[in-house]
């Protein structure tokens with residue numbers, strides 16, 4: 001039995017169809033078409049895999065957001081990982097998602113093939129065992145992810161301090177969701193005179209919200225006039241979330257709501273939030289691949305933990321110069337809802353999942369990669 | 379993609395730093411260091427993420443999801459079951 005087929009049957013097709021009907025009926029009452037951004041790459045994946053755009057009426061359009069931590073990693077940071085991993089006394093540890101992302105020297109996979117000791121772990125805590133087994137090596141944990149994985153890195157920092165482990169340091173690449181949402185609706189795009197983003201509403205991320213609570217989106221309905229519905233990962237969840245957004249437009253409401261109630265609350269996981277607060281501070285700018293510098297959207301270790309910060313410890317070998325994104329890549333426009341992947345002139349030719357050029361192609365949740373894989377469904 | 383399979387807590391370590399969970403019949407350990415002490419009890423359903431318990435799942439919804447998953451998993455043999463869980467662990471979207 002094929003797992004793929006099973007999955008396709010699995011997500012309660014009848015419920016999805018029922019939602020499609022409700023949505024089609026409600027959509028007739030819309031005064032103008034609406035564009036919904038799913039912030040999270042997990043949602044992009046669900047939407048494309050289950051062909052949800054096909055099930056929806058023409059006046060509902062998806063804009064695929066930047067919520068893929070691998071895709072948003074700029075070349076500068078990948079280069080750091082690469083350079084660190086090439087040090088003879090270093091073991092670079094990271095999550096498996098990072099393996100293929102190309103920097104200017106190549107990916108971590110390439111570093112590995114040149115003899116670097118790069119290890120991909122299931123959990124950040126696995127680094128402790130690696131450190132104990134390799135006392136003469138320096139373990140560098142290359143930390144990635146949104147609010148979801150930041151507290152896990154914080155736990156590792158806490159354990160390193162508590163257990164007095166002398167040979168683990170951290171290269172921090174954690175980013176935060178609300179700041180990039182603000183950037184997407186509030187900033188001017190570099191290519192156009194008048195900024196014209198098309199985002200009317202957001203499907204809020206699932207796992208980020210488990211940690212942070214839905215409270216982090218309070219300002220979007222209030223200050224930016226954009227409804228947010230925090231939605232789960234399953235296709236039924238996504239259809240339900242869309243239907244909730246539609247209802248808001250029809251009833252002239254603009255609110256923050258939670259569809260994914262089984263794990264998300266307004267306040268979220270307070271212990272995890274306290275851990276983030278204890279060990280991390282904001283950096284004034286973090287460069288997102290495809291989007292450029294986004295104010296206040298990145299984190300670093302607090303000053304008092306500078307001895308654990310690889311960017312401090314290894315500052316002499318880590319370059320700080322900015323590297324341009326590829327000129328033909330239009331990821332920034334895609335993320336702002338101003339273009340679709342197939343409008344990129346090198347989509348599927350020079351840029352494809354095996355040879356990604358821009359951020360949206362590097363991981364399967366990126367918009368371009370999802371279009372490439374499931375494009376025949378469109 | 380993330381299945382977000384609800385896992386059931388079957389054992390809690392003495393120092394309460396980790397617990398053993400049962401994910402569709404497969405048992406493994408998960409860190410409790412992101413949860414308040416005594417937040418998690420044996421029998422609770424939890425959401426796992428890169429080796430950590432992220433949060434408790436509302437029992438009623440968890441049971442509903444499990445029933446659905448069970449129907450599907452009843453069709454699978456052990457090897458396929460392990461594969462699903464491994465795939466969930468290696469989910470590319472797990473960092474969000």
Ligand code: SF4
Nearest residue numbers: 329330344351358368
């Ligand atoms: S196809 Fe490649 S180059 Fe074009 S926008 Fe997408 S990621 Fe960028």
